Amino acid sequence: MEASTKTIPTTAASCGEGTNSRLAPAVDCVVTGATGLVGNNVVRLLLNRGRSVRTVVRPHRVADDPALAGLPIETASGTLADEQALQQAIDGSSFVIHSAAMVHCGWRHRDEMHGVNVRGTELVARCARRAGARLIHVSSVDAIGLRHDGAPADEDTPPGVMPECPYVVTKREAEEAVLREVDRGLDAVIVNPVFMLGPWDWKPSSGRMLVEVASGKGLFAPPGGNDFVDVRDVAAGILAAMDRGHTGRRYILGGHPLSYFDAWKLFARVGGRIQPLGTVGPVVLRMAGWCGDLAGLLARREPAVNSAAVTMSMLPHHFSCTRAKHELGYTFRPLEDTVQDAWEWFVGHGYVKPVRERTVLVR
Numbered sequence: 001m002e003a004s005t006k007t008i009p010t011t012a013a014s015c016g017e018g019t020n021s022r023l024a025p026a027v028d029c030v031v032t033g034a035t036g037l038v039g040n041n042v043v044r045l046l047l048n049r050g051r052s053v054r055t056v057v058r059p060h061r062v063a064d065d066p067a068l069a070g071l072p073i074e075t076a077s078g079t080l081a082d083e084q085a086l087q088q089a090i091d092g093s094s095f096v097i098h099s100a101a102m103v104h105c106g107w108r109h110r111d112e113m114h115g116v117n118v119r120g121t122e123l124v125a126r127c128a129r130r131a132g133a134r135l136i137h138v139s140s141v142d143a144i145g146l147r148h149d150g151a152p153a154d155e156d157t158p159p160g161v162m163p164e165c166p167y168v169v170t171k172r173e174a175e176e177a178v179l180r181e182v183d184r185g186l187d188a189v190i191v192n193p194v195f196m197l198g199p200w201d202w203k204p205s206s207g208r209m210l211v212e213v214a215s216g217k218g219l220f221a222p223p224g225g226n227d228f229v230d231v232r233d234v235a236a237g238i239l240a241a242m243d244r245g246h247t248g249r250r251y252i253l254g255g256h257p258l259s260y261f262d263a264w265k266l267f268a269r270v271g272g273r274i275q276p277l278g279t280v281g282p283v284v285l286r287m288a289g290w291c292g293d294l295a296g297l298l299a300r301r302e303p304a305v306n307s308a309a310v311t312m313s314m315l316p317h318h319f320s321c322t323r324a325k326h327e328l329g330y331t332f333r334p335l336e337d338t339v340q341d342a343w344e345w346f347v348g349h350g351y352v353k354p355v356r357e358r359t360v361l362v363r
Contacts, residue, residue, distance in 0.1 A: 027054045027074060029242075030093040030133070032124060033100030035067040037207070038138055038193065040200040041235040042097055043071065049239070056089045056100075067202045080120025087127045095242050096128045099138040101174075103167060103205065105309040106302040107293070110166040117170035122177040129186035136241050137178045141192045141227075141252060141319050143171040152257070152320040155192070155250040161315065165308040175250075182248045189245030191238055193253045194319060197338050198231035199345035210339065211346055213264045214271025221261040222313035223279045228263055229255025230338035233331065240328040251328060254321030256335045260313065266336065270343045271352075285310050 029046050033039035034055035046053050054074040057065065068075070078085030080100060090096055102109070102116040121137065128135040146161035147153050162168050178188050201207035212218060237253040245251060258266075264276045280288075289310030296302040324330035346352050 025074075026092045028052045028093070029095045029097060030054045030056065030076075030090050031097045031099065032056045032080070033098070033138070034073075035065055035202060036099060036101075037196060037198070037201045037203070037205045037231055038234060038238075039097070039099040040067050040202065041198065041231045042099060042238055043068075043073065044200065045232070045235045045239060047071065047073070054089060054093065056086065067200070080116055080123060083123045083127065086123055087130065090124075090127045090131045090133060093131060093133045095136065096124065096131075096133045097136045097138065097238060097242075098124045101138075101140075101171070104302075105165065105167055105304075105312055106296075106306045107165055107308050108296070108302045110170075113166045113170040114173075117167075118173045118177060121174040122181075125178050125181040125186055125188065128188070129181050129184060133187075134242065135178065135181075135186060135188040136238055136245070137175070137188060137190045138238065139175050139190050139192050139250075140171045141194050141254075141317070142168050143175050144192060144250075144252070144319070146315060146317070150316045150318075152318045154320045155252055155323055163308045163311045179248060187247050189241045189247065190250045191234075191241050191245075191253050191324075192250060192319075193231075193234045193237075194227035194229050194255050195317075196229055196231040196234055197342045199341055201231075201342065201345070204346065204351060207342055207346065210267050210270075210342055211351055213267040213276075214273060214343055215352055216268075216271070216273045218264045218268065219274070219277050220280045221259070221264045221276050221278075222285060222310075223260070223282060224312070224314045224316060225257065225259040226263070226317040227255045227257050227319055228335055228338070229253065229332050230335075230341075233333060237324060237328060237330045240330060244328050246327065249323075249327075251324040251330070252319045252321045253324055253330060254319050255332050257318045258335075266339055267343075270336075270339050282314060285314065 028051040031039050031043050034043050043053055054076055056076050056078050058079055059077045076089035102113045144153055145157045145159040175190055182188050196206050234253045261279050268275050288305055289307035292303045292306040
């Protein structure tokens with residue numbers, strides 16, 4: 001089936017409090033961030049389960065976007081700053097899955113992240129409340145604190161341990177914005193995924209770690225750890241939250257706890273590359289982060305290696321998903337299957353290119 005070319009007009013929507021214009025055709029689900037890793041997998045799973053879907057896509061990405069090509073969806077042109085466009089897109093829907101966000105692990109882009117992650121979420125939540133739709137807000141475990149003793153954190157762990165960089169702060173403030181609308185009558189559930197891998201990672205986003213390590217660029221891993229999960233299982237958890245999540249409640253969508261060294265060994269094995277040789281010492285890693293900060297000041301562009309990212313990579317980033325298992329029936333598949341499927345998707349879509357016995361990154 002071909003993707004719908006119909007674009008919802010945005011000039012007639014009403015944004016007054018207590019109104020519900022219902023000018024847009026009825027649809028089961030509206031998805032923001034549909035071209036991203038989570039949103040794209042959510043859209044595909046919704047369609048597989050027979051749901052009608054409308055996506056909110058930035059105007060310059062509406063036409064011929066490979067992430068949405070061939071999908072039988074309705075597309076609404078708009079941004080997270082345009083309340084009128086958002087209201088028009090959301091009116092007539094039963095559910096809104098808000099997965100759009102700006103992600104950058106560093107010290108810069110605070111204003112941009114606040115505009116997208118906080119102000120954008122405020123507007124989506126407000127529009128969902130006016131439309132009478134249930135909101136599933138896709139947050140991050142980075143909005144939750146870590147425990148000082150290194151044990152897995154849960155939904156009630158207070159903020160702490162993580163660096164207070166703009167991404168961490170704005171994801172936490174976005175949750176607060178959702179809960180303020182819950183107090184005003186919004187039916188909303190918050191989900192907090194861990195580190196995700198899997199197919200349909202068009203950017204690529206978190207899958208870049210897999211691509212680079214499995215292409216031979218990960219000889220020394222950072223000393224911290226993370227929980228790794230298949231994005232398809234996260235998508236299933238999001239749909240479970242639609243049906244069974246309790247209003248105003250958080251659910252960690254967790255995965256397999258591994259050190260980065262062990263995860264990188266798996267990535268390298270799947271890519272047929274040499275195994276990582278060890279971990280980087282904390283002193284060397286911190287110096288690299290400071291050098292990245294200095295380079296960013298000189299170049300006016302923050303590199304991926306900076307002191308915030310380095311601090312994150314040294315932490316035991318582990319979380320309990322007991323609540324999601326008990327209340328949502330959340331499960332996740334073996335990590336080896338996830339990594340293999342993700343790697344094959346990247347190879348099949350030209351993100352990595354075999355050259356004799358070697359694999360190189362081409363995007």
